[in-house]
Every structure is written in structure tokens, then in C-alpha cells.
Amino acid sequence: MTESTRLLLRQVRRCLFWPFEAVLALSLFGATRLLPPAASSALMGAVFEAIGPLTPWQGRARRNLALAMPELDAAGQRRVLSGMWNNFGRVVGEFPHMQRIAASGRIQFSGLEHLQALDSGAFLVGAHIGNWETGPYAALSVGHKVAAIYRPLNNPLLSGLLERRQAHYGGDIFRKGREAALGMVSALRKGQMMCLLVDQQLREGMPVPFFGHPAQTSISHVKLAIRKKVPLIYMHTERLGGCHFRVTISPPLALPESDDDGDIVAVATQINSTIEGWIRARPEHWFWPHRRWGKHI
Numbered sequence: 001m002t003e004s005t006r007l008l009l010r011q012v013r014r015c016l017f018w019p020f021e022a023v024l025a026l027s028l029f030g031a032t033r034l035l036p037p038a039a040s041s042a043l044m045g046a047v048f049e050a051i052g053p054l055t056p057w058q059g060r061a062r063r064n065l066a067l068a069m070p071e072l073d074a075a076g077q078r079r080v081l082s083g084m085w086n087n088f089g090r091v092v093g094e095f096p097h098m099q100r101i102a103a104s105g106r107i108q109f110s111g112l113e114h115l116q117a118l119d120s121g122a123f124l125v126g127a128h129i130g131n132w133e134t135g136p137y138a139a140l141s142v143g144h145k146v147a148a149i150y151r152p153l154n155n156p157l158l159s160g161l162l163e164r165r166q167a168h169y170g171g172d173i174f175r176k177g178r179e180a181a182l183g184m185v186s187a188l189r190k191g192q193m194m195c196l197l198v199d200q201q202l203r204e205g206m207p208v209p210f211f212g213h214p215a216q217t218s219i220s221h222v223k224l225a226i227r228k229k230v231p232l233i234y235m236h237t238e239r240l241g242g243c244h245f246r247v248t249i250s251p252p253l254a255l256p257e258s259d260d261d262g263d264i265v266a267v268a269t270q271i272n273s274t275i276e277g278w279i280r281a282r283p284e285h286w287f288w289p290h291r292r293w294g295k296h297i
Contacts, residue, residue, distance in 0.1 A: 037097035041090045041243040048089025061288035068211035083284025111249035121188030126235035127199035128287045138247045139193040147171035147187035149180040226259040
């Protein structure tokens with residue numbers, strides 16, 4: 001494909017596909033917002049469970065699942081992937097209702113004493129499991145502000161949805177990249193909680209074992225936690241069934257004094273191992289299409 005053809009296709013996408021995608025997504029957002037949270041969750045779960053297997057993401061999800069959990073037979077894989085699409089659809093259906101869900105007592109919290117004991121900022125690390133949007137509400141429930149890092153959506157016409165959600169957290173908001181790297185220090189100094197979902201493949205970072213295979217893993221928060229003595233805390237999000245959830249907060253991890261590569265990889269390996277344990281317990285609640293082991297899987 002020539003460069004001029006690529007530029008032409010990019011312009012077509014911007015002029016035709018992005019507006020269509022934005023109208024569709026905003027219409028869906030508005031329609032689900034009219035429903036009660038539980039109904040919106042159930043409806044979108046059923047919709048995504050039906051259409052998800054027809055998307056290109058299904059193949060990558062199946063390959064990732066086979067790599068990570070080869071002990072599953074074909075029926076087991078189908079069960080996990082069907083549940084994954086249902087869970088993801090529920091997350092979409094619950095997205096417009098998160099404040100109502102939190103206010104209605106649908107989120108159980110465990111370990112809040114570890115957040116209440118903090119007199120400084122901290123890293124709360126979690127994964128895209130259950131409804132990961134529930135995680136920040138643990139910190140919000142005890143009066144902490146939450147800082148957020150976001151990757152701008154490919155479609156800029158939809159960016160407002162993310163920005164509106166993150167404004168509710170009360171803390172600083174940073175675009176992924178250099179802005180976030182500098183902003184994390186500022187937010188932590190202000191005593192804000194920095195919620196990070198660290199289960200995605202990144203270009204930067206270091207290869208760290210995940211389900212027995214090397215996976216490029218972010219280490220910037222580990223380095224900063226060690227160097228600045230910032231508490232590093234697990235934030236485990238779970239779907240208990242339907243539109244009910246639990247968020248479990250751990251005691252701060254014991255961190256080494258040294259920030260040499262060996263110690264950093266050891267902490268990152270511990271984090272990956274913990275997340276792997278969460279996923280093995282409920283594999284149907286993790287989002288398997290992520291390129292966790294690179295583009296060649």
C-alpha cells in the first residue's frame with residue numbers, strides 16, 4: 001500500500017467512520033442511561049455475548065486464552081470467552097450508571113482501613129477484571145481524591161465520555177505518556193490516589209513473566225514507589241453476580257530499598273503473579289483480547 005493510499009484511507013476514516021462511530025456510541029450511551037442500572041447491565045451483557053464472538057477480537061482472545069491456560073478444552077474455552085463477552089457488555093451497560101451504582105450500595109468494600117491509614121498519596125494497582133470502573137470508588141468512599149491516567153480514544157469525538165467520568169474522581173487527569181509520567185509525582189505529592197490498571201502490554205517497560213510467558217510490563221510506578229517511598233497497594237475488582245461487585249484493598253506491599261533492575265523486576269513479577277491469580281479464579285471476567293503478549297499471538 002502506498003503512502004498516498006494510507007493518507008486517503010485515514011481521511012476517509014476521519015470524515016466518515018469517526019462521526020458514524022460517535023453517533024452510534026453516544027446513542028447507545030444515552031439509551032442505556034435511560035434504563036435502571038441492573039437492566040442496562042443485563043441487556044448489554046446479552047448483546048455483547050451474542051455479537052462479540054463475531055468480531056475480530058474473538059480470534060485474538062482465543063489465542064491468548066490457549067497460550068495462558070492450555071489445560072482448557074474447547075468447551076472450557078467457549079465457556080470462558082462467552083462469559084468474557086457478557087462481562088464486557090455489562091461493563092459497557094454499567095458505565096453510564098457508575099455513580100448510581102456506588103450510591104446504591106451495590107459495591108462491597110473490603111480493606112478500606114488500609115486507605116484510611118494513609119496520610120499521603122499511593123498507587124492502587126488493579127486489572128481489567130470484573131467491572132474495573134468500580135476500583136476508584138474504594139478511595140472515593142473514604143474521602144480520597146483519585147488521579148487518573150487515560151489513553152485518548154482513537155476517535156477524538158468520543159473523548160468527552162472518558163473525561164466526564166474522570167472529572168468525577170476529583171483528582172488530576174493526565175494523558176498517557178510523558179504528561180502522565182510527570183503528573184504522577186505531582187498528584188502523589190497532593191495526597192491523591194493514583195489508580196493504575198497494569199495488565200496491558202506496553203511498548204515501554206520490561207519483559208516480566210505472566211502466565212509463564214514474558215509480557216512487556218510497566219515498571220515506572222514500581223520505580224517511583226521505591227524511590228519516593230510511595231505505598232503500592234492492590235485494588236482487586238470482582239463481579240459477584242449481575243450488577244453487584246466487591247473491591248478488595250490490600251495492605252501496602254513490602255518494597256525493597258534498592259531500585260536496581262533485579263529488585264524492580266521482582267516486584268513487577270509479584271504484581272503479575274497476583275493478577276494472574278485473580279484471573280485464574282474467574283477467567284471469564286478478564287478481557288482476553290488485550291495484546292498482552294505482543295502482536296504476534
